[in-house]
Amino acid sequence: DAGVIQSPRHEVTEMGQEVTLRCKPISGHDYLFWYRQTMMRGLELLIYFNNNVPIDDSGMPEDRFSAKMPNASFSTLKIQPSEPRDSAVYFCASSGQGTNTEAFFGQGTRLTVV
Amino acid sequence: QKEVEQNSGPLSVPEGAIASLNCTYSDRGSQSFFWYRQYSGKSPELIMSIYSNGDKEDGRFTAQLNKASQYVSLLIRDSQPSDSATYLCAVNRRSSTLGRLYFGRGTQLTVWP
Numbered sequence: 001d002a003g004v005i006q007s008p009r010h011e012v013t014e015m016g017q018e019v020t021l022r023c024k025p026i027s028g029h030d031y032l033f034w035y036r037q038t039m040m041r042g043l044e045l046l047i048y049f050n051n052n053v054p055i056d057d058s059g060m061p062e063d064r065f066s067a068k069m070p071n072a073s074f075s076t077l078k079i080q081p082s083e084p085r086d087s088a089v090y091f092c093a094s095s096g097q098g099t100n101t102e103a104f105f106g107q108g109t110r111l112t113v114v
Numbered sequence: 115q116k117e118v119e120q121n122s123g124p125l126s127v128p129e130g131a132i133a134s135l136n137c138t139y140s141d142r143g144s145q146s147f148f149w150y151r152q153y154s155g156k157s158p159e160l161i162m163s164i165y166s167n168g169d170k171e172d173g174r175f176t177a178q179l180n181k182a183s184q185y186v187s188l189l190i191r192d193s194q195p196s197d198s199a200t201y202l203c204a205v206n207r208r209s210s211t212l213g214r215l216y217f218g219r220g221t222q223l224t225v226w227p
Binding site for chain 2: 033042043045048055056091093095101102103104105106107108
């Protein structure tokens with residue numbers, strides 16, 4: 001299995017631009033998580049999905065952030081408009097049902113907003 | 115009170131020593147417990163999972179769970195410089211929040227030769 005795949009690995013954009021991060025979870029996993037990691041705040045859960053349905057988006061910082069999961073193999077996290085304080089590493093992770101609750105992370109997208 | 119708390123560290127041990135990492139959690143309904151290792155600039159990597167009270171050993175790693183005390187630990191025996199990383203404790207409250215993982219802030223471990 002290729003694991004969780006994220007793209008792009010690095011993104012540099014100007015303030016005010018739209019940014020779209022992409023994630024392909026591990027095949028067969030029912031849960032998908034979007035996290036943001038910064039030195040100041042550590043690893044923060046932004047939103048997670050179960051069977052493509054958003055379960056908890058209370059971690060999404062503002063209306064500028066939105067996430068979708070149109071099917072079981074693809075999710076996007078969009079920031080519009082982007083701001084310098086959005087600079088962070090964004091991770092996507094997926095996990096399965098039942099006893100297979102371990103979450104596996106993608107390589108992350110390092111976002112820099114200038 | 116935070117959901118998951120870890121000893122903040124940083125923790126520094128000599129090569130060959132035992133490194134002990136600790137974690138407490140607030141919800142007694144928690145069911146699954148995990149340790150992740152994160153090297154600088156890399157993504158968190160799952161290294162141990164534990165679901166029932168007691169010890170679970172995997173090579174040089176031992177996870178310990180005490181649900182009554184709401185305490186999880188990770189012991190690394192014969193520590194190596196390659197173990198130098200940040201270790202994240204994660205807890206799953208599947209019964210109430212459908213699979214969400216709560217992470218601690220992590221403990222930075224340095225193993226010096």
